[in-house]
Amino acid sequence: MVRGRGTSERIIDEVEAVLGELEGRSVTVVAANPLPGGCVSDARALQTDRGDHYFLKSDQSAPPGFFAAEAHGLRALGAMAGVRTPDVIGWSDTSGAAWLLLEHVAAGSPTRRFWSALGAMVRALHDAAQPGPGFETDNYIGSLPQDNGPLAEWSSFWRDRRIVPQLELAFAGRRLDAADHVWRRLLDALPTALAGAPASGRAALLHGDFWSGNVYPDTSGHPVLIDPAAYRGDAEVDIAMSELFGGFAPEFYQAYQANGPLDPEYLRVRRAVYQLYPLLVHVNLFGGSYASPARHSAETIVRTAGLG
Numbered sequence: 014m015v016r017g018r019g020t021s022e023r024i025i026d027e028v029e030a031v032l033g034e035l036e037g038r039s040v041t042v043v044a045a046n047p048l049p050g051g052c053v054s055d056a057r058a059l060q061t062d063r064g065d066h067y068f069l070k071s072d073q074s075a076p077p078g079f080f081a082a083e084a085h086g087l088r089a090l091g092a093m094a095g096v097r098t099p100d101v102i103g104w105s106d107t108s109g110a111a112w113l114l115l116e117h118v119a120a121g122s123p124t125r126r127f128w129s130a131l132g133a134m135v136r137a138l139h140d141a142a143q144p145g146p147g148f149e150t151d152n153y154i155g156s157l158p159q160d161n162g163p164l165a166e167w168s169s170f171w172r173d174r175r176i177v178p179q180l181e182l183a184f185a186g187r188r189l190d191a192a193d194h195v196w197r198r199l200l201d202a203l204p205t206a207l208a209g210a211p212a213s214g215r216a217a218l219l220h221g222d223f224w225s226g227n228v229y230p231d232t233s234g235h236p237v238l239i240d241p242a243a244y245r246g247d248a249e250v251d252i253a254m255s256e257l258f259g260g261f262a263p264e265f266y267q268a269y270q271a272n273g274p275l276d277p278e279y280l281r282v283r284r285a286v287y288q289l290y291p292l293l294v295h296v297n298l299f300g301g302s303y304a305s306p307a308r309h310s311a312e313t314i315v316r317t318a319g320l321g
Contacts, residue, residue, distance in 0.1 A: 024071050024105075024112045031103040031114060032061065045069065058117060066117040068099060075111035080104040082152035083113060086243030089218060095137050097237045124234030128261060131228060131236040132268025135251065138218060140272075145216025145245030146170040154222055154242040154291075155298050157182070161244045167212035168204045170246065171286070176203070179293035188296050189304055199289075199311040202318035206282045212247035219244055222291075223251040224258045249279050253287035282317040285310050 025042050032040040044060040054070040061067075072079065084101045091098035100116040124130075147163030147170065160178060164170040177200070184191035220227070221242035231237050252275065255261050276283075289310045295303040 021071075021073075021110055023110050024069075027105055027110075028059070028067075028069060028103075028112065028114055032065075032067075035102065054113075059114075066119075067102065068115040068117040069112060070115070071110070071112040073109050073111070075106065076153070076156070076158070077108075078106055078151075079153055079156075080111050080113040081106050082150055083241070085150050086152060086221070086241035087115075087239075089243050090138070090220065090238055090241055093138050093141060093218060095134050097134075097231070097235060098241075099237070099239065118237050119232050121230050121232035121234055123230040126264075127230050127234055127236060128264035129268040131261070132265040133271070134236060135220075135223075135265075136269045136272065138220075139248035139251070141218065143216045143218050143245045146212050146247075147174075148244035152221075152242055152244070154294055157294060157297060159221075159242055159244070165213065167210050167216075167247060168207040170212075171207060171290075172200060172203045175290045176200070176293065179290065179297060182297045183293060183304075186297065188301060189307070193308070195308060195311050195315065198315045202315045203286065205318040206286050206314050209276070209278050210247045210249070210283060212245075216245040217248040219246055219248070219251050221251070223254045224291075225255075225261060247283075247287070249275065249283055250287045250290075252279070253284045254291050256284065257288045257291060282314065285313045285317070289314065 025045065029040050029042055032042075041062040042059050043062050045057040046060075048056040048058055048068075054072040054075070057069040057071070059067040059069050070080070081104060084104050087098045087101050090096050091100070097118075099118045102114040102116065104113040105111060145163070146167050148161035151161050152159050157179075160174045162174065164174065180189065180196055183189040189196070220238055221244055222240060227240045228236055228238055252266075252269070255265070289307060292303055292307040292310055296307055
């Protein structure tokens with residue numbers, strides 16, 4: 014039997030037990046082949062003795078609740094009309110042997126309409142009004158904890174649940190200078206910068222980690238969303254992140270705006286506000302090369318809000 018180096022026997026045994034209960038018979042995993050991509054967890058394509066295929070993520074150092082949180086986000090997104098995510102089959106957050114088992118949605122090649130289909134899908138997701146801001150559970154962005162505790166005001170949620178925790182982590186790790194006054198001015202500027210944002214009165218369900226590495230075409234060329242850091246907030250958060258790391262094709266943004274353009278305030282100030290969060294996450298995950306872009310973004314926000 015080929016287990017696949019890097020996947021523990023304990024994890025495979027647990028997966029076989031889950032599949033056996035699901036199928037009502039004994040199931041044996043005959044292959045666990047490594048897949049590319051993913052900077053946090055080990056990824057494997059599993060094949061069983063009946064020829065069925067599954068996708069397995071595992072992480073021996075996963076923090077508590079890591080895969081349960083991802084499973085909850087995938088199910089929340091997948092329950093929305095028209096949104097395609099892999100079905101969640103099972104997970105375990107046992108210390109030292111955490112794993113998440115998903116439907117294996119094989120990757121294909123994008124069709125001519127891939128980006129426009131993704132734009133229409135995400136716009137439909139965002140147009141479905143949700144209570145918020147916040148989420149039922151806390152989760153993670155990358156390997157960093159993400160507090161989703163509900164707050165009545167969106168600007169307070171963004172400041173206290175997103176920006177402040179990342180700043181505190183960066184200060185503690187000496188990746189950013191806590192004595193730099195730009196960070197205090199930034200926190201003062203956020204209520205002004207977010208004054209017109211819609212999320213306090215009408216939130217959207219967000220993917221939360223929406224960049225090109227977390228979407229791909231299936232074998233029919235249709236978009237599939239993976240690896241969410243889901244919560245409810247301003248829809249522009251997903252759009253801002255999609256523009257940060259290389260961006261999506263123009264057809265995505267054209268289709269997204271087909272039923273209404275982005276608010277001019279998004280381009281003037283809110284894009285910088287929302288891009289600051291993933292920049293700070295990258296400061297804490299990957300180090301100092303992201304410190305300068307994060308500080309530049311903070312300066313832009315302060316200046317645009319009239320506090321610079």
